[in-house]
Amino acid sequence: MTRADLLNNQDPNLLQQEWWVQRWLELLDSYRFKKRLERARIYAREGNVLSIEFEGGQVLAKVQGSEVEPYQVSLSLDPFTDEDWNYVMQTLSEKAVFSAQLLAGEMPNNIERVFTQNGLSIFPFQLSDVRSYCSCPDKANPCKHIGAIYYQLADRFSEDPFVIFQLRGRSKAQILEGLRELRCRQIEENGSKIEENQQKEAKKSNKKTKISEPSNELDLTAFWQYDQPLDPSLVVIVPPSDGQTVLDVLGRIPLAHEEAKIVKDHLQQVYQTVSQQAMIAALNVNSDH
Structure with missing residues (x-):
């Protein structure tokens, strides 16, 4: 049906x-x-x-x-208004689950609270x-x-739940770009705090021990290692642009039509849930760096 x-x-x-x-x-x-x-x-x-x-x-x-x-x-x-949207975007960026669910094509159950707290109603x-x-x-x-x-x-x-946001003045592209910029800013601020703390610790350590001169020898075992955090502007977590899932790529399931439909519907639900959880985990990992 x-x-x-x-x-x-x-x-x-x-x-x-x-x-x-x-x-x-x-x-x-x-x-x-x-x-x-x-x-x-x-x-x-x-x-x-x-x-x-x-x-x-x-x-x-x-x-x-x-x-x-x-x-x-x-x-x-x-x-x-722009002021209203600035408040909404800031709140959305602080909770990775909101971004992940919207990107997965779902409207978070408690997203209305983000708007009502500022005297707004999305619907x-x-x-x-x-x-x-x-x-x-x-x-x-x-x-x-x-x-x-x-x-x-x-x-x-x-x-596409983003359509309701467009009726309120913000397109999907504007929301995703705004969330990306806010999360990058948060990551940079967290990175600055970590670096500042590391510098303080280094100064304390220098007072107690003599810092050895750096070696000019090339350590081949660590040649491909990179311990510094990635530039957050280079990290963008979004679903596939063509909307295809693994099930679409693999093609038809070799079962009778009705059985194949039941299996595919179940796997699609599992795939969507797993994808959503993976995106939430990835966003949380990025926010910690």
Whole structure:
């Protein structure tokens, strides 16, 4: 069953979206015109949404309706200020698990606390918090064309949680670059403190013992060793750019179709968990140097 089928099925046992996707769809669930929402789901499922593009934090889309020309739809949220984002980025950078989960395509369960502590909400509280427009003659808002974009964005959120941040004014590239710079700065500050402590210890040691002259002889056994910390600007931990996993590279599992699907789904879950834990461990290691 596809995700679009799940969106069209109201059985709570089948509706297994991620929690952040459910939060977004709760906005539509509060809408009292249920028949209009049903038509919006059909539009989203049957390909009436011709395109969705981001222009900054605004969503611009084309939805094919009953007319020859598609309708123009726009949707946006109030963006956070630079000051608000600076606070959020600083908090995110201090916890490696946030960065690791976001890079693994997951929204951390307690990430909302980062925003609420500063009086912010990453998700809109009600439909009136979403600025939307459609060029169709329907005066209702959301109309079925705007509703179709809501459902399509839910699909985007499921694949990439960074999309909700873009609606608040920061793209995925900006967030990742900002986190990298902040973590590098933290690593440099920690490195400076370590170096300062080492210099103090060296001065104490020099007072007690005579420092021997360095030898000009080349020690071949230690030729390939490098004991100094790496330049943090050279260390970047990100998932593969093509999104492929080991399972994709290895190809089809040599089992019957249904059995292969069950095994692959299980291994994908295991692989995602292992990858996430590895990334958390790597970020923690880097932060200690």
